[in-house]
Amino acid sequence: MSNYSPVKSIVSGTRILFGLLPGLGVLIVIRMAIHLYRPDIEDSEHRVRDHPIEDLNDCYDFIIVGGGSAGAVLANRLTENPAWTVLLLEAGPDENVLSEVPVLFPILQTSFIDWQFVTEPSDDYCLSMIDKRCKWPRGKVLGGSSVLNAMLYIRGNKRDYDNWKRMGNAGWSYNDVFPYFLKSEDIRIAEHQNDSYHATGGPLTIEYFRYEHPITNKILEAGAQLGYVVRDVNGEFQTGFTRSQATVRDGLRCSTAKAFLRPISKRKNLHISMNSLVEKVLIDEYRTVYGVKFSKHGHKKIVKASKEVILSAGSIQSPQLLMLSGIGDAAELKELGIFPIAHLPGVGKNLQDHTAMGGHSFLFEYPSDKGARFCFDLNTLFSFGNLIDFCIHKSGLMYSMVEAEAMAFVNTKYQNPAEDYPDIQLFIAPTADNMDGGLFGKRANGITDETYAELYEDLLYESSFSIVPLLLRPKSRGYIKLRDSNPNSPPLIYPNYYSHPDDVKIMVEGARIAQALVEQPALKEMNARPNPHRNPGCEEHELMSFEHLECQARHHTLTIYHPVGTCAMGPPDNPEAVVDARLRVYGVRNLRVIDGSIMPTIVSGNTNAPIIMIAEKASDMIKEDWSNLPQEIITECPKTNNVESKTAYVDEPSKMQTKPYRLDVFNETTNLFPNLADTLKITDRVKRIHKNKDPGFEIDKKSEEAFVKTLPANPYKIKSGLNIRNDFGTVSPYAEDDIPPFLPPPPPPSRHENVYIPHNMYPQVTEGVLYKPNRKKSRPNIFDTRFKQKNNLWNKIKFYREDPNKVNLNSNNNLFYETKEITTPDGEKKCKIWLYYNGVKYELL
Numbered sequence: 001m002s003n004y005s006p007v008k009s010i011v012s013g014t015r016i017l018f019g020l021l022p023g024l025g026v027l028i029v030i031r032m033a034i035h036l037y038r039p040d041i042e043d044s045e046h047r048v049r050d051h052p053i054e055d056l057n058d059c060y061d062f063i064i065v066g067g068g069s070a071g072a073v074l075a076n077r078l079t080e081n082p083a084w085t086v087l088l089l090e091a092g093p094d095e096n097v098l099s100e101v102p103v104l105f106p107i108l109q110t111s112f113i114d115w116q117f118v119t120e121p122s123d124d125y126c127l128s129m130i131d132k133r134c135k136w137p138r139g140k141v142l143g144g145s146s147v148l149n150a151m152l153y154i155r156g157n158k159r160d161y162d163n164w165k166r167m168g169n170a171g172w173s174y175n176d177v178f179p180y181f182l183k184s185e186d187i188r189i190a191e192h193q194n195d196s197y198h199a200t201g202g203p204l205t206i207e208y209f210r211y212e213h214p215i216t217n218k219i220l221e222a223g224a225q226l227g228y229v230v231r232d233v234n235g236e237f238q239t240g241f242t243r244s245q246a247t248v249r250d251g252l253r254c255s256t257a258k259a260f261l262r263p264i265s266k267r268k269n270l271h272i273s274m275n276s277l278v279e280k281v282l283i284d285e286y287r288t289v290y291g292v293k294f295s296k297h298g299h300k301k302i303v304k305a306s307k308e309v310i311l312s313a314g315s316i317q318s319p320q321l322l323m324l325s326g327i328g329d330a331a332e333l334k335e336l337g338i339f340p341i342a343h344l345p346g347v348g349k350n351l352q353d354h355t356a357m358g359g360h361s362f363l364f365e366y367p368s369d370k371g372a373r374f375c376f377d378l379n380t381l382f383s384f385g386n387l388i389d390f391c392i393h394k395s396g397l398m399y400s401m402v403e404a405e406a407m408a409f410v411n412t413k414y415q416n417p418a419e420d421y422p423d424i425q426l427f428i429a430p431t432a433d434n435m436d437g438g439l440f441g442k443r444a445n446g447i448t449d450e451t452y453a454e455l456y457e458d459l460l461y462e463s464s465f466s467i468v469p470l471l472l473r474p475k476s477r478g479y480i481k482l483r484d485s486n487p488n489s490p491p492l493i494y495p496n497y498y499s500h501p502d503d504v505k506i507m508v509e510g511a512r513i514a515q516a517l518v519e520q521p522a523l524k525e526m527n528a529r530p531n532p533h534r535n536p537g538c539e540e541h542e543l544m545s546f547e548h549l550e551c552q553a554r555h556h557t558l559t560i561y562h563p564v565g566t567c568a569m570g571p572p573d574n575p576e577a578v579v580d581a582r583l584r585v586y587g588v589r590n591l592r593v594i595d596g597s598i599m600p601t602i603v604s605g606n607t608n609a610p611i612i613m614i615a616e617k618a619s620d621m622i623k624e625d626w627s628n629l630p631q632e633i634i635t636e637c638p639k640t641n642n643v644e645s646k647t648a649y650v651d652e653p654s655k656m657q658t659k660p661y662r663l664d665v666f667n668e669t670t671n672l673f674p675n676l677a678d679t680l681k682i683t684d685r686v687k688r689i690h691k692n693k694d695p696g697f698e699i700d701k702k703s704e705e706a707f708v709k710t711l712p713a714n715p716y717k718i719k720s721g722l723n724i725r726n727d728f729g730t731v732s733p734y735a736e737d738d739i740p741p742f743l744p745p746p747p748p749p750s751r752h753e754n755v756y757i758p759h760n761m762y763p764q765v766t767e768g769v770l771y772k773p774n775r776k777k778s779r780p781n782i783f784d785t786r787f788k789q790k791n792n793l794w795n796k797i798k799f800y801r802e803d804p805n806k807v808n809l810n811s812n813n814n815l816f817y818e819t820k821e822i823t824t825p826d827g828e829k830k831c832k833i834w835l836y837y838n839g840v841k842y843e844l845l
Contacts, residue, residue, distance in 0.1 A: 026382045027098060027107070028669050034097055037391035041100050041252060046262040048094055048142060050274045053296045057271070059304040059637035060087040062622075063292055064312055065278045065321065068144015069608055070595040070615035071312035072256035073184070076203070076263075077619035079270045085637065086269060087303060088261075089276045089294055092140035096672060099147050100252040101390075102209060102401040103381065106440040108148045111672045113141035117316060117490055118446070125355075125497040128451040128535050128555040135446040136493060136559055138314055142274060143257030145314070146608055149561060150403045151246040151253055153206050155181055156603030156610055157238050159421050167600050168571035169581045171617075180616040181609065184259075189245065197235040203259040204612065208243055210251035210399035213430035215364070215374045215465050216243075216406050220428075222520035223408055233409055238604070239422050241408040244401070247608070251399045256612065279487040281309055281325040281591065283341050289591040306635045307626060308590045312615070315563040315597040316480060319348040320491045322567065322578075323482050327588065336485045342587030346576035348491075350565040351478035352602040354425075355497045356470040357511055357549070358445060358556035359455055359535060361432030362518050363464050364528040375463050376402040376431035378439065402431045409472075409604075412509035414502070424510035425470040425605065426517075427560075432456075432464035432531070445558060455533050464531075467517060469510030470560055472604040475500035480566055497557055508549040515544055562607040567597035582621050583614075594618040 034041050062078055064071045067090030075088045092113055098104050099113075110116055117136040119126060126134040139145035158174040165173040182199035188207045192198045198206075220230055223241035231240040247254045264270065278294040282302065291304035311318040322328055326341035328348065333340045366374055373380055380386075381397055389396030409422040433441040434456035442452045478496040483489040498504045518528045530544060535555040541548035567585075570577025578585060579598050585591040596611045603610050626634065 024670065024673065027104075030101070030104075030382075030387065031098060031669050033387055033391045034101075040250075042097055043258075043262070046265065048257065048261050048265045048272050048274075050094070051271045053273065053276075053299050053301055055271075056087065056273060056301065056303060057085070057637070059291075059306055060085045060271070061305065061307045061637065062086045062310060063303060063305040063308075064088045064310045065281075065292065066090065066144065066311065066313035066317070066595065067142045067257065067261070067272065067274075068139055068312060068314060068595070069146045069256045069611045070144075070618075071310075072143060072146075072260040073612055073615035074310060074312060074594060074619055075270060075272070076260040077616065078622065079264060079267050081623070082269055084269060084307075086271070088270065088272045089278055089292070090142050090272065090274045091277045092142065093274050094142050095147050095255060095257055096141075096668070098669070098672070099141075099255070100258075101398055102151065102246075102248065102251070102253060103398045105148070105150060105253075105401065106403070106444050108672075109137040109444040110135065113139060113672065114148060115140045115316075115490070117493060119493045119495055122494075122497075124499070125495075125554050125557040127537060127557070128359075128448060129446045129557070130448055133446065134495070134557055134559055135444065136316070136563065137444070137561055138316060141257075142261065142272070143255035145561060146247065146255040147253070147257065149606075149608055150401055151209075151248055152404055152407070152606045153234070153245040153247050153609050154407075154605035155234050155613070156605040157421055159419075160601070160603040164569070164600055168574065169569050169600065171581055172569070177613055177617060180613045180620075183616050184612050188249075192232060192235075195232070195235065197232065203263065204247060204256070205249035205254045205259065206245050207248045207251070209246055209248065209401050209405060210395065211397055212243070212405055213373070213375055213400065213402075215430045216428060218374075218522050218526065219465065219467070219517070220406055221522040222517050225520040225522055226517055228408065228410065233407075233605075237420050238409050239411065239417065239420050241406065243406050244404050246401065251394065277487065278313070278321060279324070281311070281321060281327075283325060283588060283591075286589075287341060287587065288589045304637070305590065306637045308592060308622070310622075311567075311591070311593045312595045314595055315351070315566045316491060316493065318593050318595055318597045319480055319566040319578075320482065321487075322347050322585070322593075324485065324487055327585065332481065336482055338482075338485055342585075344578050344586060346568055346570075346574075346578045348480040348566050349477070349576060350568045350600070351480055351493075351495060351563060352474055352476075352565045352599075353478070353495055353497075354470050354472065354560040354562040354602065354607075355474060355495070355503075355507075356427070356468050356558040356560050357507055357553045358447075358468065358558040359433075359531070359552055360468055360511060360514060360556075361434070361464050361466045361531045362523075362528050363459070363462055363531060364523065364526040366463060367526065374430075375465055376400065376435055377461060378436040379461060400430075403427065403429050405430055410510070410513050412506050412513065414506055414509065422604065423472050423506055424513065425472055426510070426514060427466070427468040427470060429466040429468065432466045434459045434464055435461060437461070447556075450536050451555070454536050455531065458533070459531065465528075467514035468558070469507060469514055471503055471507050471510070473602065474503050476503050477565075495559070495563075498554065504550050504553055507553045508546055511549045511553075512544075560606075562596075562602065564596040564599040564602050564607060567593045568600045569598045570600055582625065583618050592618070592622075 061084045064074050064078075064086065067075070067088050071088060071090070075086055078084055079086050096108075096113060099108055108114065115138040117138055118131075118133040119136060121132040123132070126132050129135070137145070137148055139148045141147045161172055161174040161177050165171075165176070183202060184204045185199045185202045186205045187193055187195075187198040187200055188205060189198075193200055220241050220243070224230060229237075229240040231237060231242060232245075233240060233242045234245060247259075249258070261272070265272065273294075273296060276294050276296040278292050279300075280293045281289055282291045282293060282304075283289050289305070289309045291302055292309055293300065293302050295301075311321055313321055319328070322344075323333060324338065326333060326339050327344055328340070328342075329345040330340035330343040364374075376397075386397050390398040404427040406428040408426040408428065410424050410426060411417040411422050412424055415421065415423040433447075433452070437460060438452050438456070441447070474497075476496050476499040478494045478499075480494070481492045483492050498507075515530065517523070518530070532543065534541070534543065534548065535552055537555055538548055538551035541551055567578040568576060569579050569581060569583065572580070572586070577600075579593050580586065583592045583594050583598055585593060594615055596607050596614070598614065599607075599610075
């Protein structure tokens, strides 16, 4: 019988909801601080220029669909030939500046630069997720998923690639692909710079994360006590523990857009068009691909390719685009009214992903002689001191990546350790979902309010870490299908996790290895122990029993964002193969797929580095194939329509680039989260309230008392803010569109509207107050006095109404800042910062 408490779920959900509001304000302040003190992060001089649709040519030699981990590499390498013209089409925008800050990476998932895919409902997995659907984040941005991912650099196991060759894919053994890993790499880890397994000088920078929590070192110590070697898992052997190697440069994210596109964005033979959704690959009556059709800002355009179209849209959208273009299972295409051009039943099939068991968290106690924080705690992250460390000293907590500061590759009882072919990867995180109050992990993974409340609400901010087991070589296979023939419709995703019985057995053994790690002396001395709570639906099983761990695996199912295999590479006699060993699509000419979808089997590790390798190798294949063709059969774009004659974008900085940089951090940051505005019901009515300058209102005590009576007793024992998704109307007599907008604090309402400021919407506000307009009474200045939490940045901000005549506002009421050096009464010199927005002045105390 379940002990699930709906009241706890409601309270937890409401608490998390309103935590999103000040959280968004924190991001705005971070963004402003980056603008003031870290121009190296903005890197405005080298950012990629978007070509308007009217400036694009009618024909290019190569058209690359997708500017992600593979597409960015291809654009770089193909334009090394100055005689070739290349068009790179990316459905999303350029990278957001905040994406470069490692600790912020979880917030990017489910944002505007994420496709926000979800799997179809299942009764066998994702049972603790909303609607029994797993979220599958995919990058909708220049740089693709390398902008959203955890930046982990893992190549996989040597046997993975040797197996590809044994499956009939000539040229894909480990010895064949290893040079292409080195070609990309610029290793900046001192002990590996003279190592034969690494290289320097490539575009992609590899470092350790700049900040590490003390608990991570203790877990590595426990790994050695368990009998594993702490080693370079990208070196001679894979089995063992390691500090995470990462695609970061000077501590900041190094996406493929940063590594491969920014340095060459001014090449004359490269055009990059962002916000461009390709709808169809164009194929003539001879089954020859001759171009693509795409849309951009409501306008449609057809562009031709004289040599090839290359799909690098990823393992979800490359097969989707093939099927929309008539390449796939003929019977399925006909059902959707799509004329089949090439019958390739393997398109969309063979889907594989690294699934993991979430919720595998452990509590511990600090050593008595240690005063520093041993693990990540969101309450300590957004402090003024951390902001100064990041912006001025280029150090500190904001350089951490808390999902996997370290990792391990281990063998269960089903795998022979002598083979150095581990079957489980462990992600070692100096935090758990209780340490962020539900703001990051819960939202990114789509965990239900009920699950989060039962697992973590009683343990908020208690010292914790996670050891997340990941299944390296799943035997289960899923598939992707078209929802309909509309290119704007997301496809149907069926990962079929645990459909093969061996997968859940190996996963349970991986969880037991994590438990054995916690029982080692290095962690036992800190009283490390598993979270005593269980997922709703798993309460009847004994903690850490096989039944409990299998139940947890099926309920708390996590993707590790590694979908592959849906356009699998294989020999001609393999009916499920989609591309040959040179990545050319069977059944048509001048079309290749180059991304993770071509993997016949998933690699034993994170997939970003292997996908970059695939693009590096494929670039050389393309160069070889076209250089070996007789000149008389090579087609070219018309000479009157070449790139150089159409564009003024040359190597020297253009006039466009010398225009003053105009910053609107409020809109830039909030535009990342359009769904949050919908969730918060920020309607036009509330926006009008936000702009109102009438300072007169009074407290409506009767309405306030009526609202308080609807709440459960002592509902908010809160260490951080609330969760918006909770049905506000069920506990409040006021409409949802009366919820005020996010930071800055809402100006007074208009004469005809009420606004309720709920408990803890801002950390400074300790009780809810309903304001009713009254022109005869002045506004109580509550924001000056109610500061409670000492170490929170938001407690160091003083809010007050500034005379609009004294504030340098423009007609759009954008955000402005002011700085000044002052001397305190103690004689200490400090930098003071003031922010202005819509007539409100914010003073950092």
